[in-house]
Amino acid sequence: xxxxxxxxxxxxxxxxxxxxxxxxxxxxxxxxxxxxxxxxxxxxxxxxxxxxxxxxxxxxxxxxxxxxxxxxxxxxxxxxxxxxxxxxxxxxxxxxxxxxxxxxxxxxxxxxxxxxxxxxxxxxxxxxxxxxxxxxxxxx
Numbered sequence: 251x252x253x254x255x256x257x258x259x260x261x262x263x264x265x266x267x268x269x270x271x272x273x274x275x276x277x278x279x280x281x282x283x284x285x286x287x288x289x290x291x292x293x294x295x296x297x298x299x300x301x302x303x304x305x306x307x308x309x310x311x312x313x314x315x316x317x318x319x320x321x322x323x324x325x326x327x328x329x330x331x332x333x334x335x336x337x338x339x340x341x342x343x344x345x346x347x348x349x350x351x352x353x354x355x356x357x358x359x360x361x362x363x364x365x366x367x368x369x370x371x372x373x374x375x376x377x378x379x380x381x382x383x384x385x386x387x388x389x390x
Contacts, residue, residue: 257283259302269311273298277320279305296320301328310334317341319365323348330354339363 254273259280262268268287272294279298284290285307293306296318306312308331315329316339326349329335335356340346342364353359 256280259283260285262287271295278302281305282307284309299323301325303327304330307331313337315339321346324352325349326351327354328352329356332356333358335359337361337363339365341365 253275255275256278257276257280260282261280262284263282264286265284266287266289268284269289270292271284271290273296275297276295277297277299279295279301281302282304283302285304287306287309289311290306290309291311292314293312294316296316297320298317299320299322301317301321301324303325305325305328306315307327307329309329310331310333312329312332312335314337315335319341321341322343324340324347329352331354333355336358338359338361340362347353
């Protein structure tokens with residue numbers, strides 16, 4: 251899907267034929283646009299600015315997601331019930347994720363790579379160890 255700028259709401263919802271997406275010009279993923287795409291395994295979206303509400307809801311095979319430095323917003327429930335994502339790469343930006351439920355029920359998410367656009371990756375947060383370290387600091 252080269253050259254597409256926007257995927258409108260629910261455009262590919264329930265499409266079981268999609269397995270990988272590389273979207274070089276895409277800027278907006280609308281509400282539920284790729285929800286219930288149960289064969290979707292990986293997504294590379296270097297130019298996306300906004301990921302809409304429920305955009306990837308219940309994409310149960312989704313394992314790896316890569317966003318570029320242009321990403322400005324991940325809306326509520328965007329990855330809700332994506333039970334298999336292991337890794338996500340996002341830019342390091344203030345208020346990028348606007349809701350606590352953007353990654354609700356994403357139990358396999360174990361790594362977040364945050365980049366600032368100047369360096370390829372400035373921080374790799376291994377979620378379980380990071381959580382444990384933060385709890386120790388709070389208790390101290």
